Amino acid sequence: MPILLDPSKAPVLQRLLEETDTSGLTWSIEQGGAQVPAGEIRVAGIANLERAGPQEISFVANPRYQAQLAEAQAAAVLVTAEVAQAYRAMLAEAGRAGEALILIICNAPYLLFARIGQWFESQLHPLPAGGIHPSAVVAPDASVDPSAHVGPLAVIESGAAVGPRASIGAGCYVGPGCRIGADSVLHPRVTLYRGVSMGARCVILSGAVLGDDGFGFAPDPSRAKGAWTKIPQFGGVRLGDDVEVGANTTIDRGALDDTLIGNGVKIDNQIMIGHNCRIGDHTAMAACVGIAGSTTVGERCSIGGAAMIGGHLKIGDDVFISAATPVHSNIDKPGQYTGFFPMTEHAQWERNAVAVRHLATMAKRLKALEKK
Amino acid sequence: MPILLDPSKAPVLQRLLEETDTSGLTWSIEQGGAQVPAGEIRVAGIANLERAGPQEISFVANPRYQAQLAEAQAAAVLVTAEVAQAYRAMLAEAGRAGEALILIICNAPYLLFARIGQWFESQLHPLPAGGIHPSAVVAPDASVDPSAHVGPLAVIESGAAVGPRASIGAGCYVGPGCRIGADSVLHPRVTLYRGVSMGARCVILSGAVLGDDGFGFAPDPSRAKGAWTKIPQFGGVRLGDDVEVGANTTIDRGALDDTLIGNGVKIDNQIMIGHNCRIGDHTAMAACVGIAGSTTVGERCSIGGAAMIGGHLKIGDDVFISAATPVHSNIDKPGQYTGFFPMTEHAQWERNAVAVRHLATMAKRLKALEKK
Amino acid sequence: MPILLDPSKAPVLQRLLEETDTSGLTWSIEQGGAQVPAGEIRVAGIANLERAGPQEISFVANPRYQAQLAEAQAAAVLVTAEVAQAYRAMLAEAGRAGEALILIICNAPYLLFARIGQWFESQLHPLPAGGIHPSAVVAPDASVDPSAHVGPLAVIESGAAVGPRASIGAGCYVGPGCRIGADSVLHPRVTLYRGVSMGARCVILSGAVLGDDGFGFAPDPSRAKGAWTKIPQFGGVRLGDDVEVGANTTIDRGALDDTLIGNGVKIDNQIMIGHNCRIGDHTAMAACVGIAGSTTVGERCSIGGAAMIGGHLKIGDDVFISAATPVHSNIDKPGQYTGFFPMTEHAQWERNAVAVRHLATMAKRLKALEKK
Known part of the structure; x- marks a missing residue:
């Protein structure tokens, strides 16, 4: 596994859990029959249950997988109270009570697993220290917090503001007047056009482009048959807090108003969001x-890969669009919606x-036959 | 609204219209019952009719929306003569003739609205002055017009030529021998491979890649079962005048001949155009x-979002492909073509x-039943 | 044609074939009735048969096109023995034996044509000489082979290793610990996140992003209804030898293990490969x-443009997915698979x-009718 900390840096389980963000979670360690007290066992990494070794922590989020616990080798396993109980009963029945793994009983094992992963991430890949790389080109009137980092060959234009502990990756372009909130991170080679703003703790992956011109043209037959003239795009793009934007994704700026991306929205790679969209x-x-222009998507929706949503539509809250589904009408009722041609062998x-x-x-x- | 000019810089209506490009358009100002003569009213921005305030200009392009005029607050409204007449009649009937808004009667209100927007754009975001940023890397034998702008950390390779008033954004790469016409603009972080040429007034958005290798491989079983060897791509990419290319779009260079993009073609974000395509x-x-390789698309076509056109096809002039439609055959007749599975609730x-x-x-x- | 070498640099046919990589191929020159001995004829370029002039070499790979030979003007034509025989017979019958073109008889004419193209490519666009451009930012502990080239404004981070004769294009970002094999080429503006490795002779086109975070989030209702928290992505991306990755393509790094791309895999533009995929x-x-996360695709598969493959699937060897086809289930049998709605005129x-x-x-x- 690529994630093992050097044994000398591996924390004992008790410390790992104390240093992990467990806000909103309850947890307790059950030592079972383990030889080593939980306070002393060292955890050097995380892994899926079937691959976890005696230095790695793992989890069972779904009771369906609890049978795998019987053969697991992990340093400790995150489980619900129900799974813990079933595990104890299973061991007792098999006369193996003395072999019990260390369990961390938690109300949300998968969430705690993610948070423990974040602790390892912070150790393995700490954000760079504040400071501006000498090769970066920063406008004199841009405001970069002293605790923020600006990588090599980044450009920060006039009037932009980079907040505390934010990080601007190598080769990024931050346009005039952009606002980057505290702890937000731009990976290398991101473009923010003028006037893009984002809240705290956003993550923008490499190659993403935010605030490019919306696609707006008016017919201009005075020039030539079929010719178009550009409708300037005056709006911006505003992201809330905790937004993630994937690699090579593009989000257009609005025509007159802003394009809006709500708090906690998670956007994968190579997604296109048109001008004046609002994402809940x-x-x-x-x-x-x-997603074509001027469409509103509600809160807590899930949009499957390669789904395509037309323009000027309204999708309500808690809607799940299946992958590869084209959406050409409003959806006002929560639920799952699907539309793609089922694949078969080509001849069929x-x-x-x-x-x-x-x-x-x-x-x-058919109707004619029925009338006969 | 983000587009208001400072009141001290807002032009009076008469001057705004005189400074706007109105070539090919006819217009006249009708003061109606307005308190303020049109020559004196100041226009600080543009807006949609329902949101326009007394400093903003708006438009009614579609007679369907003319009823909104009754409640509008705009400084002035662009309308056709027909809409103006209906508006006057409506006000007269309601005994409100004295409240009439200032109207600008025009043969193409939406087009004039776009042109007025362009005037504001030129005030708000004038192109940068000519000159080469000291951090740019420009080959000694590249030719950059003195009136052209080259942004920070851009690279311009040997033999490239940048025309008058053209602008090369921060972090762009302009390959050997490229030709960039007068008044063309590359936004930040664009790549032009060697030998890409474009005419005048083109706009290339951030992250676009023009002239990358077409996808060509020959089977090479001499290396391994199923192996491929690369077919070098010797062609270029040629854009006409007034072409717009969206963010993160890619246009392959041709295998032996050039890939051709006609005058006035408008290409949105994240579009892929294969080698040797010709777009009218x-x-x-x-x-x-x-659009897969070697396909020809005619003039004045509209291709809806996420439509996919196969290779070696011919699409005629004035063809409209609906969004999300796969095209696997030639289309020689103008009209609209569609093909996607209609979305329903998932269970359905x-x-x-x-x-x-x-x-x-x-x-x-069914046939068997009919024969009974 | 843009590919003609200056006549003074055009090789004679014999030398061209000797300098071309013909490993695994057999070839012989048949002079027929040509006036000029093959050893003396100069070849300045390559072209398709109907356009090739007397300085250009061409090919007939498919016997269907051999009739075109009758009118061809090419300096020489690559053909199979069967086509050569038919050509001779055709000329004899027409009493034109004296007009025969020079033929290069080969067991794989199209492959040899590709290899000859590679020879011209090496003449026209030789890789740049080794050395690091002074504007590049290279970490002191990165290892760059003296024969490797690093272009202007590239960034190479700590611990990265660039192999012999490799080339890193302008504006590339090579993250910490990346490994780039011998003769591999990164075109301008490529991003490699930390820990990406590739073998020999890989080609990565402009705008590609390799090793960005996989899209992994756990529900975190402790923060807000519907909120998500990031699952850190600890894996890397590993490419074999001879891989090509297209412009603006993205390949996610794995969550815990690596995302794997096999030897000789060819990936076109704007493709998205999710975390933990394995491509044969x-x-x-x-x-x-x-291709969504954790899907395995076998060896020698062909995936048509805009096909979409769901996550956690297994696609076997030698599978051909048609363009625009969504794949939502495993495929364990070789063959062609298709699924898209056929396009028609819109009204239909x-x-x-x-x-x-x-x-x-x-x-x-229908069933009810059948039961009547």
């Missing part, structure tokens, strides 16, 4: 999604595709 | 479109999808 | 493909789409 808090989108598809082309006729013919 | 004048494509889709898989059989069974 | 040797993917589609929404009901009604 905690909505998540998998890669390759496209060819036969069915012929029939699809004549479906309306088939429907009529 | 004034065609527009919404985001996430893909599941039932229908089962039937889709057996459609060819259903067609046979 | 010599598989090729056309542009705009998306509208009629058929209504019927699609009621397909399950139609199936029931």
